[in-house]
Amino acid sequence: MSSSDSRRVDAHAVDSTILILSADALAAALLGALLETLGYAVGFARPEEGSEDAIRRVRPRVGLIDCDDGTTCTPELLGRAAMRGISIVIFGRRTTLDRVRPLARDHEIELLLVPPDASTLDAAVRRALRRAG
Numbered sequence: 001m002s003s004s005d006s007r008r009v010d011a012h013a014v015d016s017t018i019l020i021l022s023a024d025a026l027a028a029a030l031l032g033a034l035l036e037t038l039g040y041a042v043g044f045a046r047p048e049e050g051s052e053d054a055i056r057r058v059r060p061r062v063g064l065i066d067c068d069d070g071t072t073c074t075p076e077l078l079g080r081a082a083m084r085g086i087s088i089v090i091f092g093r094r095t096t097l098d099r100v101r102p103l104a105r106d107h108e109i110e111l112l113l114v115p116p117d118a119s120t121l122d123a124a125v126r127r128a129l130r131r132a133g
């Protein structure tokens with residue numbers, strides 16, 4: 001990455017906390033580590049903390065939601081995130097993304113196939129940041 005690319009990422013990452021919501025701690029940690037290498041601040045739900053509480057505590061601009069766990073990826077959560085100006089990116093395996101595609105389309109939410117490469121993840125987060133309130 002050139003120094004101009006690094007400055008652009010850092011400028012984008014300022015005040016741009018990304019909240020990762022996933023029941024799979026390892027997947028969340030790996031995705032978070034990749035985001036941090038791209039210059040983003042990352043937050044996670046605490047153990048036993050609900051998604052709503054994590055959103056209130058972290059106050060993210062973007063939420064990455066793992067929809068493999070159907071309890072996290074609900075129309076209610078997506079609607080409340082939209083009311084708070086939080087842009088959502090749903091991530092998961094192909095079968096999961098196929099299942100939630102209608103929900104994502106209804107809420108204009110981007111889908112991210114995992115595992116993503118760094119440039120794909122960065123592009124998805126940048127688009128989400130542009131949509132965020």
